[in-house]
Structure formats: C-alpha cells, structure tokens
Amino acid sequence: MTLEAATDPFALFRDWFAEAEATEINDPNAMAVATVGADGRPTVRIVLLKALDDRGFTFYTNTQSRKGEHLAANQVAGINFHWKSLRRQVRVDGLVEPVTEAEADAYFASRPHGSRIGAWASQQSRPLDSRSTLEQAVRDTQARYADQAVPRPPHWSGYRVVPDRIEFWQDREYRLHDRIIFTRSDGGWDKGRLYP
Structure with a gap:
C-alpha cells in the first residue's frame, strides 16, 4: 500500500510492519516509548510491541517501574x-x-518460563546493589515455583497506546522525505501531509 493510497493508518502500519518483519535483523517490534513523570520531565526507552489491533499498540511491563x-x-x-x-x-x-x-493473564502465560520467573525476581527500575542479588532472587523464585505454574505478579500488566495521531515517514533523496499524518476525528481519521 502506498502512502498516497492509504486511508486507514492501522492497515498501512500492518503493511509496513510486515515488511519490517521480513527485513529487520533484530526486533522489528522494538519501539521507543516516551512517557512524562509527575515532575513534567520526559523519559524514553525501548520496549517491544506485543499486540496491535484497531484500538492501539500494546506493550507489557512492571507497573511499579519508572514507566509505570x-x-x-x-x-x-x-x-x-x-x-x-x-x-x-x-x-x-x-x-x-x-x-x-484477561489480556495480561493470557500474554503472561505465553511468555517463556524464565521470563515469568524474571517478572517476579526483578524489582524493575529500583536500585540494585549487585548482579548476585538479582541472581539470588531468580534462584529463590525458581524454588518457590518449582512444582507449579508461575502466576502473573500483581504488579505486572500491559498498557495500550490509543492513538490520536499517527505519522508515517519515508526517507527520500536530499532530505525531501515523505511525511503523512493521520489525526483522529469524529468520523475516523483525517489524513494530511507535512513538510519534511
């Protein structure tokens, strides 16, 4: 689908994402997520897109982390x-x-065993005195769930970014890039073009 022909940003994203899955060497679902704390300062980090539907873009994390x-x-x-x-x-x-x-439970259950253990063992974004402390927490968690399924921690869930603006950027010669923007409106999406 070409930028000019696109009328649905989710359909265009799915086309571009399929191409990325076929060409990117590592993690085509990697995305930078920027959030703003109570202090008004932005922070950005890379996370992985884990679900996409017409509601939005979903990722999972420890809700007690800095991003949470x-x-x-x-x-x-x-x-x-x-x-x-x-x-x-x-x-x-x-x-x-x-x-x-239900969404969080289903996704958590699909994760590898080691990742489920890690969700319990890691106090994400908190200070850590040494790697050995983390490794001991992993061993302790493995022992706790040695003979049972690893349940989802209460502090682990997902977030969906529900877009009101989606911009597609395609590199062009001489920095005369194509920038197409979709803005949510009452009737769906308005489409426009931006200067590069």
Missing part, C-alpha cells in the same frame, strides 16, 4: 518505530489505557 509510575501520573505516551533497513519510521501519540486482567 509515569503512566499512573500522566496517561499519555509517544511511541516511535524506526526501521533503518527500510528507511522508515512511524510515530504514534495518544492516550494510554491499561489492558484487561
């Missing part, structure tokens, strides 16, 4: 996908909502 604290204070985020081999990026801005308990 930010999202509790300000339910907005910006995300950015950059696919260097394709010379493309997609920027998304929107409100953030928590996923349902």
